[in-house]
Amino acid sequence: MGRINLVLFSLLSCVSTFVTVHCEDPYLFFTWNVTYATLSPLGVPQQVILINGQFPGPKINCTSNNNIVVNVFNNLDEPFLFTWNGIQQRKNSWQEGTLGTTCPIPPGKNFTYHFQVKDQIGSFFYHATTALHHAAGAYGPIHVHSRDLIPVPFDRPEDEYDVLVGDWYTKGHSTLKRLLDSGRTLARADGVLINGKAGSTKGENEPTFTMIPGKTYRYRFCNVGMKNSINVRIQGHTMKLVEIEGSHTVQNVYDSLDVHLGQCYSVLVTANQEPKAYYLVASTRFTKTVLTSTATIRYSGSTGPASPELPKGPVGWAWSLNQFRPFRWNLTASAARPNPQGSYHYGQIRAWSLNQFRSFRWNLTASAARPNPQGSYHYGQINITRTIKLVNSAGKVDGKLRYAINGISHENTETPLKLAEYFGVADKIFKxxxxxxxxxxxxxxxxxxxxxxxxxxxxxxxxIFENHEKSVQSWHLAGYAFFAVAIEPGKWTPDKRKNYNLLDAVSRNTIQVYPKSWAAIMTTLDNAGMWILRSMISERKYLGQQLYISVLSPARSLRDEYNIPDNDPLCGIVKDLPMPKPYTA
Structure with a gap:
């Protein structure tokens, strides 16, 4: 919809009765056609999923509190769903787009998603949740901007660039699905894509970005891959971190960043080097064989080639825990010293290393949307009412590989869990x-x-996520932003809480857990609905490493949760049941 039509629609949405005026937030409308096509992202022809003929799919560019309406036409030969990774769907898990909440869109049919990006800003992405469609693409970026009246803690950049990075397989999604269904695991990926392309230092099939000398640009990195963490870096340039998954951060400067599965980071890059071309590099982390892809950043008006010598990425998982080590205190400078006096000889008292994760801090002075309930950014002063400790594992069931959480491997049901609960037949579907x-x-x-x-x-x-395995895990919680308060090696015990960051941990929706380590998050379960907590590793999620959290409002009120949408398809045992009595205000 054009800008004029959007404004007209917003005006028509305002209803005036005498002196009382009610005006809805603006609406953005999208129509998406989901189709197959044959492409060769890594030089091998394979079936890829396009959205409106695009891979990656079109960008949703919106502003906080906008209403988003996406009419999806499924032109595939099997059921299909999208989810909106990181969009909190306040009171509206009906729009989450997972098999536990929504009946999939049948082939040849359409479904209209309608959700509001309520009190959110930041970088997110959408992707498919059915079968292994994610392995065929079906993903794209989401930008949620601050409203004009809310100041942003950095100057408006000259332009913004999406950098969707992720590992990729040359085997098609159907073949990969059959491998998992047969009880086998997926082998290592075949390459890395940047915005759907695999670059090389020969300039072949390479994404390109342009920068004007002296100007600053915002790069939004999201790891949309299936299995591997990705390290990103830009030849000859540093990156100033300004936002992680909806939170403005303290603006530390990095030479490179680890972006784990499902995570999104915004950085500012200034074109302050010799005007020529430079490589943006993305490579796998924690893998025996490092897979690398490049994009070209070219200064406008320049013709000089980029150096073929790529900046090297970090080696080993310990680097990610210790990236902060290069930041050194200037011990020769004259300045006030911390108390106790002499504590700058701390190496003689207690040695400890900071890590990249710990260097990420929430910018508490920035004006921005805050997580609900309002005031929860004082999370360190809230009493914990429940601790849930989750341990991931792998094993065989009837000779086939399964992944589990606390010994339970999730199985999807024909009737979505949320529908079964809403229609009062949950006891017939799950316990x-x-x-x-x-x-x-x-x-x-x-x-x-x-x-x-x-x-x-x-x-x-x-x-608490406790990882006893030798691989890096990544976890996403839908419907919420949580406070990522700690990641440490070893096993978690209650006394580890003394190491939590209870002041300025970043509010986000995805967290990594290193090998033989644990991670802790905190959140208020104030968003009523049925919400998935899942591994972001595609094969692990597909083979059971996920769970749903049912958060019911005792009041059964529209103040807490919306009714089922009129257009919501019904399937399974609820298909022919009478509609329950709707919630009231």
Whole structure:
């Protein structure tokens, strides 16, 4: 819809009755046609999913509180769904687009998503959640800008660039799905894509970005891959971090950044070098064989080639925990010293290293949308009401590979869990709380079942992810922003809370867990609905490493949760049931 039509629609949405005026927030309308096509992202022809003929898909560019309406036409030969990674869907898990909340769109049919980016800003992306469609593309960027009246803690950049990075397989999505269904794991990826292309230092098939000398640009990095963490860096330039998944950050400067699966980072890059071309480099992390791709950044008006010598990426997972080490205190400068006097000889008292994760801090002085409930950014002063400890594991069930959380491997059901709950037939589809807050002693013993935990509305919960494996894990919680308060090696115990960042941890939606390590997050469960907590590693999610958190409002009120949309498709055992009595104000 054009800008004039959008404004007219917004004006018509305002209803005036005498002196009372109600005006809805602006609407943005999109129509997407989802189709197959044969492309060769890594030089091998394969089936790729396009959205309006594009790979990656079109950008959703919106402003905080906008209403987003996306009419999706499924022209594939199998059911399909999108999810909106990081968009909180306040009171509206009906629009989350997962198999636990929504019936998939049948082939040849359409479904209209309608959600509001309420009290959010930042960098996010959408992607497919059905089958292994994510391995065929079906993803794209989401920008949520601050409203004009809310100041941003950096000058408006000259331009913004999306950099969707991720690993890629030359085997098609159907072949990869058959491998997992047969009980096997996926091998290592075949390459890395940047915005759907695999670049090379020969300038072949390479994404390009242009910068005007002296100007500053915003690069929005998102890891949209399937299996691997990605390190990003720009030849000859530093990156000033300004935002992570909806939160303005303290503006530290980095030579490179690890972007784990599902994560998004915004950085500012200034064109302050010799006017020529430079390489943007993306390479896999924590892999025996490092896969690398490049894009070209060219200064406008220049003709000089980029140096073929690419900036080297970090080696080993310990680097990611220790990236902060290059930041050194100037011990020769005259200045006030911290107390106690002499503590700048700290190496003689206690040695410890900071890490990249710890260097990410929330910018508490920036004006921006804050997480709900208002005031929860004082999270360190809220009493924890529940601690849930989650341990990921892998094992065989009936000779086939499955992934689990606390010994439970999730199984999707024909009737979405949210629909079963709403129609009052949950007991016929699943049992609550098969997963316990404390993992069993033997997490290698795996059971397959729908995995749903019952949570109390507005409780403040602590979730611990404990990774006993040798690979990096990445976890995403839908419907919420959480405070990522700690990542440390070893096993978690309650006394580890003394190491939490309870002041300015970044509010975000995805967190990594390093090998043989743990991570802790905190959030208030104030968003009623059915919300997925999932591994962002595609094969792990597909083979069961996910769960749903049911957060029901005792009031059953529209103040807490919306009714099922009129256009919501019904499937499974609820298809022919009478509609429940709707919630009221």
């Amino acid at each position: 609550y709380d098969l997963l316990k807050d404390e993992p069993p002693t033997d997490t290698e013993q795996i059971s397959i079942a729908p995995n749903v935990i019952n949570a109390t509305f507005r409780n403040f919960v602590e979730i």
